[in-house]
Amino acid sequence: MKENKYTPKQRAVTALSWIMAVVSCVLLYYEFSSYKDLKAYSDELKKKPENVTFVSDFVQETEPVSYDYVINTGSMKIHKPECEAAEKMRRENRDYITADELEKYYALGYSDCSFCNP
Ligand SMILES: [Zn+2]
Numbered sequence: 001m002k003e004n005k006y007t008p009k010q011r012a013v014t015a016l017s018w019i020m021a022v023v024s025c026v027l028l029y030y031e032f033s034s035y036k037d038l039k040a041y042s043d044e045l046k047k048k049p050e051n052v053t054f055v056s057d058f059v060q061e062t063e064p065v066s067y068d069y070v071i072n073t074g075s076m077k078i079h080k081p082e083c084e085a086a087e088k089m090r091r092e093n094r095d096y097i098t099a100d101e102l103e104k105y106y107a108l109g110y111s112d113c114s115f116c117n118p
Helices: 010-047 084-088 098-106
Strands: 069-072 077-080 094-097
Touching: 069 084, 069 098, 077 084, 094 098
Parallel strands: none
Antiparallel strands: 069 077, 069 094
């Protein structure tokens, strides 16, 4: 009779280890796939900053002492300071101008916000 190198229990443990190794690989693969999806999703969000609220938007910013209009350097729109769209604007896109500077910004290609119509 051929001598059995491993006991049935040892063989069961070995088989179980293999199964777990394969399952781990599969799980890892799906984990990685969902990570890629998440990354694609977050890249997608970054492309549409208007729809996203960033924590930095809530950070108190220092406003200039005197200004007449709020401009969005991203969308190139000129808003009244009280405009709702101007308040929701991303902080890094926000800039402040005076009435004297208005013509200069129109020349640069800026246009009036259709919502607040400054
Ligand atoms: Zn506006």
